[in-house]
Amino acid sequence: xxxxxxxxxxxxxxxxxxxxxxxxxxxxxxxxxxxxxxxxxxxxxxxxxxxxxxxxxxxxxxxxxxxxxxxxxxxxxxxxxxxxxxxxxxxxxxxxxxxxxxxxxxxxxxxxxxx
Amino acid sequence: xxxxxxxxxxxxxxxxxxxxxxxxxxxxxxxxxxxxxxxxxxxxxxxxxxxxxxxxxxxxxxxxxxxxxxxxxxxxxxxxxxxxxxxxxxxxxxxxxxxxxxxxxxxxxxxxxx
Numbered sequence: 001x002x003x004x005x006x007x008x009x010x011x012x013x014x015x016x017x018x019x020x021x022x023x024x025x026x027x028x029x030x031x032x033x034x035x036x037x038x039x040x041x042x043x044x045x046x047x048x049x050x051x052x053x054x055x056x057x058x059x060x061x062x063x064x065x066x067x068x069x070x071x072x073x074x075x076x077x078x079x080x081x082x083x084x085x086x087x088x089x090x091x092x093x094x095x096x097x098x099x100x101x102x103x104x105x106x107x108x109x110x111x112x113x114x115x
Numbered sequence: 116x117x118x119x120x121x122x123x124x125x126x127x128x129x130x131x132x133x134x135x136x137x138x139x140x141x142x143x144x145x146x147x148x149x150x151x152x153x154x155x156x157x158x159x160x161x162x163x164x165x166x167x168x169x170x171x172x173x174x175x176x177x178x179x180x181x182x183x184x185x186x187x188x189x190x191x192x193x194x195x196x197x198x199x200x201x202x203x204x205x206x207x208x209x210x211x212x213x214x215x216x217x218x219x220x221x222x223x224x225x226x227x228x229x
Binding site for chain 1: 214217220
């Protein structure tokens, strides 16, 4: 069965510092991988996704992630944090095969950005 | 283009009652999925509907049910509410319900069971 592990439930960085949020997955088939962001009292917004092809995926708001099959990882990075990046981030894997639209989410990482 | 809307946004019920939550997908989207979000269990898949048919169901008791109408709007129902059902319930819509289509999430309905 597919699963996702996010290392670190809380990450704190200074404004302008590198953001690195870690995600490892387990999948019996080539995975579709996603990163979502959730701001307080809001739903989830897709940051980026990996389906096939290029392993370095660029998303919105300057975020990117690299799919590393050998490490079963899909870590999210941003070169320079902004105060507005403070939110909760979720890594997710598709429940394939046969799971249609079902996503399996990690537990989430809350990112705090300090001035 | 309007996003996914969920009504109501907040709901307070007591144990033993039942509740119905509504989700209106983005116009033209045919797939609607529901997720439960709690501090303890995180985000868990409830079910997905495509063209009025339930295609997939998560690991929840039969008290949780849903349906989709011909206009793609979806409702979920929880009967005999328990304290543990307190959660944020999110719905997401996508165009054709495949993993290549982005899922757009609504703001959620926050259910509190007293």
